[in-house]
Amino acid sequence: MELGILSLSDLQTDPATGALHDPARRTREIVSYALAADQAGLDVFGLGEHHSRDFAVANPAIPLAAIAQATSRIRLTSAVSVLSTLDPVRLHQDFASLDHLSDGRAEIIAGRSAFLEAFTLFGIDPAHYDDVFAEKLDLLLAIRDDGDHVTWSGRHRPALDDLPVPPRPQQEKLPLWLGVGGTPASVERAARLGLPMALGLIGGDIRRARTLTEHYRALGQAVDHRPEALRLAVTSHFYVGATSQGARDDLYPYYREYLRPKSPGGRGWLIGPRDFQAVSGPSGALVAGSPQEVIDKILTERELLGIDRFIGQIDFGGMPAAMVNRSIELLATEVAPAIRKELGQSANTGTP
Incomplete structure (x- = not known):
């Protein structure tokens, strides 16, 4: 099983000034987390894509390219690429170039996003939400599978008639995962296409996901x-601290800040101490606690859902860099070795 981390690059408000945190500094911190994860031997680093002032990164491929030049082992992926609003040709080109820079470590997780800003920005009608995604996914697969001779037509993009889409990646094919939020239709799309699936667990009881998986x-x-093609990743909010209660006490204010609505009627919800204790408990979706608690929960997800990859969202709600780095260190030095030992695996060697 692979273990990794991801960032969605959220920007929070500085309580002292009322201004958003500096996106340049935030981006550099995220790059530093990826470098730390690589040096510590973790398997995967993911970076999200958003198109509002609440997030620092709009194109994951650019920071991932910087990370590629300073790392040697860790696999680099979007988490997710908002395929509905992107040109599949450009997306594949960006990540093929990333694949060259990283010596064959690039991946794409393609998803639809619940944020409407990107649809407005790129002129995509949300009324065609699913149709546009399905069509662009079809084109992306055509490019990935036969990029030297792509013939394709659809309703939402000009056709391609036996055209090459360079550059080709260093890997034979770019690994492509389908990012899903838990709807049966999205799960069925991944299954019918034989694509590995990255399931986002952001709340509730992890046992409810078993039916979907x-x-x-x-x-x-x-x-x-083939069964081996149907790989499953889970992504969850994540924090590991030295002790059980200490980890929860440290994390709660940042978790609450991350989830709360930032404007009247805005996205998000308020989470109180009781709900926080439930979602961070043994069957809750939040993976947080002492190293042993985190080990136990990831192994439970492995047993219950059959996951092949766990990726923890490591930084959110304005967590200070020292807190994030300590969590990465504990994941790499205490959690990962115990899980690998339990599963009879060796440390990351940089191979897919």
Whole structure:
């Protein structure tokens, strides 16, 4: 099983000034987290894409390219690329170039996003939300699978008639995962296409996801995809501290700040201490606590859902860099070795 971290690059308000944190500084901090994860032997680093002033990164490929030049082992992925609002040709080109810079370590997680800003910015009608995504995913797969001779047509983008899409990646094909939020339709799309699936668990009880993951594998095999192709990743909010209660006490104000609505009627929700204790408990989606608690929860997800990859969202709500770096260190030095030992695995060697 692979272990990694991700950042969505959220920007929070400085309580002393009322201004958003500096996006330049935030981006540089995120790069430093990826370098720390690589040096510590973690397997994957993911970076999200957003198009509002509440986030620092709009194009993950650019910071990931900087990370590629300063790392040697860790795999680099978007988390996610908002395919509905992107040109699949450009997306594949960006990540093929990243693949060259990283010596074959690039991946794409493609998703739809629940944020409407990107649709407005790029002139995509949200009324065609699913149709546009399905069509662009079809084109992205055509480029990935036969990029030297792409013939394709659709309703939302000009056709391609036996055209090459250079550059080709260093890997034979760019690994492409489908990012899903838990809707049955998204799970079924991943299964029918035989794509590995990255399931975002952001709240509730992890046991509820079992029906979805079992359906994903059963449907995928029913349409003749090999079981080993139906890989499953889980992403969750994440924090590991030295002690159980100490980790929760440290994390709660940042978790609450991250989730709370930033404007009247805005996205998010208020989480109180009781709800926080529930979501961080043994079956809750939040992976937070002492090293042993985190080990136990990831192994539970492995047993319950059959996950092949766990990626923790490591920084959110304005957490200071020292706190994030300490969590990365504990993940790499205490959590990862114990999980690898339990599963009979060795440390990351940089291979897919």
